Amino acid sequence: MLSGKRVYGMGHFIFSNLFNLAGWEIEGQENIPQQGPLIVVANHISNLDPPAVGSALNRRVHFVAKKELFEVPILGSILSHIGTLPIKRGKPDRQAIRAALNILEEGEVLGLFPEGTRSKSGKLRRAKLGVVMIALKSKAPILPIGLVNTEKLFKEKIKINIGQAFTLSDYYDKKLDKSEMREAGAEIMAKISELLE
Secondary structure, three states, rough: OOOOHHHHHHHHHHHHHHHHHOEEEEOOOOHHHOOOOOEEEEEOOOHHHHHHHHHHOOOOOOEEHOOOHHHOOOOOHHHHOOOOOOEOOOOOOOOOOOOOHHHHHOOOOOEOOOOOOOOOOOOOOOOOOOHHHHHHOOOOEEEEEEEEEEOOOOOOOOOEOOOOOOOOOOOOOOOOHHHHHHHHHHHHHHHHHHHOO
């Protein structure tokens, strides 16, 4: 059986060529930190968002995906094989948060869609508090990405805007209430929003 790294590499090659064929534009690749833990955050408008983000980055990304996808034949096996983390939606999933923190502790890249689900209107939603918790506990740099037209493959040019990495250092090592956690989450979404303008 092929290793997870090889399967991920094959997927990266296939989707990169698909997006090249469709016509895509990537800006800000020089902003990608080349080593150390990194949390990649992006808006979520299409099922193609994870491969689009993964193809735009030259580092392997471990995405978090809803647990139901792992129950789909073949797809579930592929997701597990390439290191995607399952998460239960609708309630805090401590096991998934621990697994996400482990990825970062190993100096790897974690891919998150802070809204938790696709936005059919394209309008940004509030960040889930689990995402904020991971960012605060890990203290890892956060790389914002703005995705444009991923739901319009072969119809309009797909744009991937990569911003500069930032941290939520103002919130580190403090006991935050829910409103302060939401404030930190709003900071994440604001960075993504800037890349959609």
